[in-house]
Amino acid sequence: MSMLKCFFDLNGSKEIFEGLAIAKEVSLCEEYMGKFPVISISLKGIDAASFDTARELTIQMINAQARRFQCLLDSERLTSFDNMMYRYRKPATRDIMIR
Numbered sequence: 001m002s003m004l005k006c007f008f009d010l011n012g013s014k015e016i017f018e019g020l021a022i023a024k025e026v027s028l029c030e031e032y033m034g035k036f037p038v039i040s041i042s043l044k045g046i047d048a049a050s051f052d053t054a055r056e057l058t059i060q061m062i063n064a065q066a067r068r069f070q071c072l073l074d075s076e077r078l079t080s081f082d083n084m085m086y087r088y089r090k091p092a093t094r095d096i097m098i099r
Contacts, residue, residue, distance in 0.1 A: 012038075073086060
């Protein structure tokens with residue numbers, strides 16, 4: 001999944017694809033490489049003793065990723081429904097910071 005993220009993500013690294021067959025697909029790379037906000041979430045780090053705690057940690061993780069793309073709220077690429085859903089995502093009891 002990290003290769004897909006690197007390919008599509010706005011902050012992806014084009015250098016890692018140099019010398020690979022995909023880099024020879026110039027029109028494909030120009031159209032798709034580095035053009036999309038990509039949210040990547042791994043649930044393997046959620047270690048909780050109860051369902052409620054696991055749910056809370058999951059919400060925190062999703063919210064942290066969503067904060068990375070708050071610029072989308074001003075974009076015309078989101079439908080009005082998507083914009084509303086983005087603004088009113090489930091708040092966590094406490095929020096975490098991501099790097």
